[in-house]
Amino acid sequence: MKFYQTVASLALSIIIAYLSLLYTPFAAMGIVVALPLFIFKPLRSFVAGLVIGLFSSLSMYLIYPLSKVSQLASILGSISGIPSILVILLYPVLFSLMAAFSGAMWSEIASALGRRRAARRNVQSIPS
């Protein structure tokens, strides 16, 4: 795999991550975020999805004053009965896990498709 392919894949994934975080409230968008990561092997794709998902979603909190994030987390935690740190982390963790597992999934699908294509090419190259 070439370097520019790696960079392009990661960059695309990061852009999708921010777009989905900004414009949709669905953590399941992690599936889409991980799509460009199919070029990596499953484990690397998993790690890349996890890191991109976690950091992109956590960084979204920086658009707010952190003291107010903490204050609101405490209120939401109190209403829902869960610790306020979990209120802050729940979405990023789920989003990043979605991206991680999806990355692995896309990678598996891509490699399965690659194997099939290679097998087909192999069949075609056998002299009759």
Next chain:
Amino acid sequence: MRPVSFAALIIIIIAMSYFSQGIQLLSPASGAWIVIKGSGLSSQHLSIQGLQRNVTISIDSTGMAHIYAYNDHDLFFAQGFYSAYQRLDQMEFQAILASGNLSKYIGKSGLASDKTMLLLGLSRNAYLLQNNLSTKYPSYYALIQDFSDGINSYIHSNYYVTPLVFKLAGIRPFDWSPFYSLVWQEYMSWSLTTGASEPLAYSLLYTSVAPSLAEQLWPYYPYYTENATVIPGDGEVNNYSLSRQGISPSYLWSLDWVQTWATGVNTSLLSRLTPLIRYALSNISDPYMSSFAHSFVGSNSWVITSGFSSTGSPMLANDPHLPLYSPSLWLPVQLVDPNFNVTGWELVGEPGVLIGHTAHTAWGLTTPEGNSANVYLEILNGPSYLFDGKWYPMQNVNYKLANGNYTVYYTNNGPLIARLSVDGNEYGISLNWVASRGDSYDLLAEMKLDNSSTYQDMLNALRYWGSPPQNFALVSTDHAGYITAGYYPLINETLPNGQKVQVIGSRSILNGTIDSYEPAGLVPFNYLPQAIDPERGYMYAPNQPTVWKNYPYPFIGGYWASGGRAQAINNFISSKSSFTIQQMMQLQSNITDYWAVQLNRLFLNSLFNMGKTGLEQQAYDYLSSWDGTASTDSVGMTVYWYTLSELDNISYGKIYAQYNLTSLPMPFASTTIYLALNQPNSSIFSGSFDNSVRTAFALAVSLLEKSLGSNVSSWQWGKVHMLQIQSYSGLSELSLGPYPIWGDSHTVSVGGVPEELVVPEPYVRVGSSLRFIASPLTGQFFGVIPGGASSNILSNFYSNQLQFWLNHQYYDMNNQSTVVRWELG
């Protein structure tokens, strides 16, 4: 990867996708966090549609918005925009509640409230009022429409931020219309209306105990109120009185107004109607309000004339006691354009300023508590009601609720609030409420007040005020006075001696099957209770009787407060030779219980010779050195309050329990004082007031020891008496408090709770919803609310005024620096 592992991967992703649907609220950019965006205010240009010219909104350091426009359209439009920015969630919740749509949002738990609102006809009245207002006063209606358009402009603008409660409930805002402002007016009107539940409650008491005992427990005029009416004097107004009609006030007030001649209802029938009366009482009780506020709502106001004022400027003080919600029912605003320059408080959701001042005038409101509604007994036969010997079909009004259709039936008197078969006959009770006339142009009156320059302007404005009647405290640069403005329906009565008189309200249920007791017009404006610049230099209106017994239209029904606050105000003001602004503030923060001072003396007399345990002796020592002040660190107040509660329980409570009347309010402390002084051996006290007090004291000490321990010095009032300012959403996380709080039900600075035998007491949830002091001639205006301008809990203006309010401090409304400036255009 093996197929099994791949399948597991897919399953994990699907499971997480499913789970993630539940946490959309926590999305950092579009979930609940977005409310943080709405919490900060910064100076900016806001580009909004609908304005004719530019508008400036300056928000000062207290959170008051000063709105400057070039015309009325823009002024009210901008007020709507700003109100929605600060309070959209609260406004819409209020509209949903009042229009009987709560169950559509919160499900079955909202049904009881919806049924009550629809039964009372709030929506129906609001539609009628909207029709009349738009037809008869189109220029004023246009301002209400402008306010509404401003709200919608905010909802559809780029500046809209979903409020937290909407995020949590997953609801979107609906478009506002003038109807919603009017239906909230109806709700507030109902919550301050007397005349429906009072005659029902008195009927229960009267038919359960002997009439003489009922009169002792709930006298027409509470004890010790003879020299403490709102309007000074014997009740004569503009040279008109009972005496001038040739009617003897002493004769009229000696009569039993529950008897058949007064109501048209036989008292023996009334006794048999007890289940129907109980049913009616429960049907008209607002379940939402009851869950928040469990003590009577009251208010304070007083005015000082120019002659009695130290500066020569008439002065006014007002603090309406209402349920203390978070956010407050009030929004501080100043509205300025070529026609208006008014500062004060908007009743959230209503255009204009309801309590406030112009450059030359100021006004405040308290509730007078006389009947502006009446209840009628109906005889029914299936879908028909009997009137003057003929059967008429009832009108049906159908509503759709979450669990199906809901029908409200109307007779000629109004909605049927209860029906029941008694002794094989079908009876009903209907409600005749002045608001159902659809001509309570309160918003019009409010806008005219907002535009007033003289005392006469204010009086003219109040000709349009309908429901609920209110004691309007009015001051201008040269006059001070009161008028109890609003619609009081009159009932024609023929006294047992044959004389005819028109009265306000009834002591019990009126006969609705004959014409005799039907409403016969309203009290004419000129004869509403009113006075200007009284000789003594002051007047006050903390819900005590409005007028004394020679008033030309006797207040037969309704409910008066005990007069404890009135006595305290009267004593305080009359002890001065002239009055200053600082003394106005001092009086508004007074936390001495007038009745407690009198009653505690009687308690101490009764307890003096009592054999006491060590703990009782300590409690007695605190009680004997106590001066009647309900401060948070007072131990004497705690001992007094629980002794009083125990005494009520073993005296009145015993009678109430015997007759299943426990839902009725206890008689006043002033009743206890009167009975203790005049009938100490009454059966109410089981033959001995002294013994009852001793028993009550021992029980109170035992209860306090059990709950707070045996260290008597720790039994401080603030430990058992706390304030919680509850969120309208019911979420305690969005509420303020609890805070240890001063006062009790009878102190000027009120902290009212029912006398319940629990430690601590239920949270105080009714109090001074704002405090206002005005001196127009000297241009001094002070105010404070228990909260802030914003409904966003993260905003700096959510509760910024609360600490000042708790400390009885005020903001100078003239002199605050601007912290944010918006240019709208």
